[in-house]
Amino acid sequence: MTKRRVEPLVWLMFSGGGVMAAVFLPILAFLFALAIPLGWVARPDHVHLLAVVGHPVTLVVLLGMFVLMLVHSAHRFRYTLYDGLQVKRKTFTAVLCYGAAFIGSIAAVNVLARLA
């Protein structure tokens, strides 16, 4: 019988977040962080954007995506600290990284819930 462990589940979320970041994030980041602010693409109308983002399906997708990507980042950064910087206080680092992802997730719920 397999013992219940969190490592495999965190790893699954890490992987899921990795896929999200690889597939969805490039276009979102390109549009909203570069193309629209720099005027390469016309500013989408606010009413239209509000309708798109406020749609229940979008909200759920965004929430799932944000949470997974935050766990992905936290997990990866945690190991970068271990390996790259040889940080020795492992428990402290883990709490810090996953804690930040948790806080970020709460913030995401907060922001998205206001639109619902």
Added chain:
Amino acid sequence: MTEVRTYRRPMSIWWWTKKRSYFVFVMRELSSIFVAWFVVFLLLLVRAVGRGGAAYDDFLDWAASPGIVVLNFIAMGFLLLHTVTWFNLTPQAMAVRVHGRPVPPAVVIASQYVGLVVVSAFVYWLVTR
């Protein structure tokens, strides 16, 4: 058995600068910071959209300020590194089979890029429609 006196070589904290492949690995892992940054950035955008047209315009003006633009260019570079390395490693990380036959790695990689294009086109259409 007699005790053997062995010498343990310490591992330098700069180990990842000594080999190209190690360096690329650490850069790939550091992409995580920029993924997190983009999540924060998008959350701020969503919040601004929720607050109304004026807040939305303010946000985009802020996003066009030089500091943020430079940061976002760098972040975009790391994000692309993440995408490329992630796609490249997928066939190694899981043995994909269709009808019991293993799918060649090149096909797995190519189909992910197809997925990327489809998703990107859809998001682009949704946003600019």
Added chain:
Amino acid sequence: MPDSIRLEVTRYRPDTDSEPQRQEYDVPLRKEWTVLDGLNHVKNEVDTTLSFRWSCRMGICGSCGMNVDGEPKLTCATFLTDYAPGPVRVEPLANFPVVRDLVVDLFDFMERLPRVKPWIIRDDDVTEVDGEYLQTPEELDAYKQFSMCINCMLCYSACPVYGLDPTFIGPAAIALAERYDLDSRDHGARERLDVLIEHEGVWGCTFVGECTRVCPKHVDPAGAIQRYKLKAAKESVKAFLLPRGTR
């Protein structure tokens, strides 16, 4: 082509040296000479005190692994001409304690190898006495790649995670576990998973991928480790979702 090449060899004599030193030797540069041939030349003609391991000289025994110009290599399969005009740095395999000169201590690996149970485990009482276990060519192909390992330890030497945390069970051991898991005659996957799902098992691996790159036998340990993570994850999800007893 110059007719000689310089080897910069790491020496460590535990009785006199407090830490490894470097010693230089000029050896003939011949088209068909490997780094190992160069070392043997030194041993036979120049300095008989130099210690290093080798046996087969044909990439089979896995004992001649050393770091050549910083890359873990089988020295019997690494040609001096590829490093001309030199010098060539020859060091003991990284990440292992040095016993003497180019000889490293592999005790750590020897001790953990049996932990992944690299043998065929049956859950019935069928033994060889009842006849051979039959297997089709396809079934053989399923695990063949992972069975090519010669325990040369190049992968451990290339792995920064093992270097930083020697409790990590490491690439070759996990590849070997996968080799038996994929064997149609074996029923031991669950037992091995119980070992590898532990913290020192697969979770320390961050998929640097160097083990696969340096492996002289194309075993792909990095791939084996990621597949193990997926296996472990699937089992864990089941363990959370299914009520006890049905597992």
